[in-house]
Amino acid sequence: MIGPFRKSAPKGAGLADDEALLAAYAAGDAAAARALTERHLPRVLALSMRMLGSRAEAEDVAQEAMLRLWRIAPRWEAGRAQIGTWLYRVASNLCTDRLRRRCGVALDEVAEPVDxxxxxxxxxxxxxxxxxxxxxxxxxxxxxxxxxxxxxxxxxxxxxxxxxxxxxxxxxxxxxxxxxxxxxxxxxxxxxxxxxxxx
Amino acid sequence: MTGEMRGPEPGAGEAAGLELFFKAARAQSPVPGDDLMARVLADAAALQPQGAASAGLWSRLVSRAQGLRQEMGGWPAMTGLAAATVAGIWVGSVAPDLASEAITGYWSGESEVYVFDVMAGDAYASLEGAF
CATH class of the missing domain: 1.10.10.10 (Winged helix-like DNA-binding domain superfamily/Winged helix DNA-binding domain)
Structure with a gap:
C-alpha cells in the first residue's frame, strides 16, 4: 500500500501531461495550476517533512518549491527534465539550506493520525x-x-x-x-x- | 565524492525488518491541508504570466468584433459598409472641392437635392398600430 504516493502512472505519460499542464498554466489556464498542485504538492510535502521532521517547515518548503515552478513556467524547456524530478530537486535543496541553518533538530509534528x-x-x-x-x-x-x-x-x-x-x-x-x-x-x-x- | 563509497546491502532479514518501518511511513504520508493548497494556488494566480492576460484580452476583442459583425448582418453588410467607406474617402481625396460645395449647399439651403424619408409613413403607421 503506497497510499496517496502511488507511482502507478506511467512515467512518460506523466511527463507529457505535466508539460502540457505547465504550458496551459503559462497560457493563462488556472485549472492547470490546480491539477499540477494536486499531483505534485503531496509528494513534495512528504519529502520535505521526512527531511526536516517538521510539518510547518515542510509546508513552507513545499510552497516555495511550487512557487518556483510557477515562476519558471513561461521559460520551461519541454523535454529537458521531468517536472516531478525538478520539484524534488528544488525541495531537496531548500531542505538542505534549512538543515544547515538549523541549530537543533525538531522532531515534533512527525506523523499524521492513522486511520x-x-x-x-x-x-x-x-x-x-x-x-x-x-x-x-x-x-x-x-x-x-x-x-x-x-x-x-x-x-x-x-x-x-x-x-x-x-x-x-x-x-x-x-x-x-x-x-x-x-x-x-x-x-x-x-x-x-x-x-x-x-x- | 569520497564519502559515498559503496558498501554491502543489509541482509534479507534486516531488509524485511526495515521494510515494516518504511511501509508504516508510506501509510502515513502527509496530505496537504486546505490552507496550504490555498496558499499555493494563490501564488499560482499571482504569478500567472502577463502574456496570458493579454492573450485573454485579444480573444475577448476578437469575440466582440465577431458579435458586432453578426448583429450588423454578417459579411455582406460589412462588405457594403467597407465599400461605402472607401468610396467616401476616394471622393474626399480626389475631388475635395466638389465634396465641400455639396456640403455647403446642403447646409445653406441652396442645393436642389431634397432628402426625404420613404419609410416615414410606415413608421407613423406602426406607431398607430396599423401593422
Missing part, C-alpha cells in the same frame, strides 16, 4: 510508534543518506531518478541508501520488541 478504523488500537499504536521511531532514526542519519533513503524506500523512486534529483551517479545513490539502511537497522533493531515486531 484506526482499519486496525486494532494496539496495531495502530504500534504503527504510529514505528513511524516515529523511523523518523527519529532518519533524523540521525547524515543528510544525504536520509535524502536517498527517503526517496528510494518511502517515496518509491528509482535510482536513476534519485541520481538526477541529487545530481550524483547511480552508484553513489546505491551507496548512500545501503549505508543509510545499515545505520537505520542499527538504530531500530534494539527497539523491535518495543515496537511490536518481535515476540
Amino acid at each position: 484506526e478504523s482499519q486496525m486494532s488500537v494496539e496495531a495502530a499504536l504500534h504503527q504510529e510508534a514505528r513511524v516515529e521511531a523511523l523518523q527519529e532514526a532518519l533524523m540521525r542519519l547524515p543528510e544525504r543518506q536520509r535524502q536517498a533513503v527517503v526517496l528510494r524506500h518511502i517515496e518509491g523512486l528509482g535510482n536513476p531518478e534519485i541520481a538526477g534529483i541529487m545530481e550524483i551517479s547511480t552508484e553513489a545513490v546505491e551507496s548512500l541508501t545501503a549505508r543509510g539502511k545499515r545505520a537505520l537497522q542499527a538504530e531500530l533493531a534494539p527497539r523491535r520488541e518495543e515496537l511490536g515486531l518481535d515476540g
Whole structure:
C-alpha cells in the first residue's frame, strides 16, 4: 500500500501531461495550476517533512518549491527534465539550506493520525510508534543518506531518478541508501520488541 | 565524492525488518491541508504570466468584433459598409472641392437635392398600430 504516493502512472505519460499542464498554466489556464498542485504538492510535502521532521517547515518548503515552478513556467524547456524530478530537486535543496541553518533538530509534528478504523488500537499504536521511531532514526542519519533513503524506500523512486534529483551517479545513490539502511537497522533493531515486531 | 563509497546491502532479514518501518511511513504520508493548497494556488494566480492576460484580452476583442459583425448582418453588410467607406474617402481625396460645395449647399439651403424619408409613413403607421 503506497497510499496517496502511488507511482502507478506511467512515467512518460506523466511527463507529457505535466508539460502540457505547465504550458496551459503559462497560457493563462488556472485549472492547470490546480491539477499540477494536486499531483505534485503531496509528494513534495512528504519529502520535505521526512527531511526536516517538521510539518510547518515542510509546508513552507513545499510552497516555495511550487512557487518556483510557477515562476519558471513561461521559460520551461519541454523535454529537458521531468517536472516531478525538478520539484524534488528544488525541495531537496531548500531542505538542505534549512538543515544547515538549523541549530537543533525538531522532531515534533512527525506523523499524521492513522486511520484506526482499519486496525486494532494496539496495531495502530504500534504503527504510529514505528513511524516515529523511523523518523527519529532518519533524523540521525547524515543528510544525504536520509535524502536517498527517503526517496528510494518511502517515496518509491528509482535510482536513476534519485541520481538526477541529487545530481550524483547511480552508484553513489546505491551507496548512500545501503549505508543509510545499515545505520537505520542499527538504530531500530534494539527497539523491535518495543515496537511490536518481535515476540 | 569520497564519502559515498559503496558498501554491502543489509541482509534479507534486516531488509524485511526495515521494510515494516518504511511501509508504516508510506501509510502515513502527509496530505496537504486546505490552507496550504490555498496558499499555493494563490501564488499560482499571482504569478500567472502577463502574456496570458493579454492573450485573454485579444480573444475577448476578437469575440466582440465577431458579435458586432453578426448583429450588423454578417459579411455582406460589412462588405457594403467597407465599400461605402472607401468610396467616401476616394471622393474626399480626389475631388475635395466638389465634396465641400455639396456640403455647403446642403447646409445653406441652396442645393436642389431634397432628402426625404420613404419609410416615414410606415413608421407613423406602426406607431398607430396599423401593422
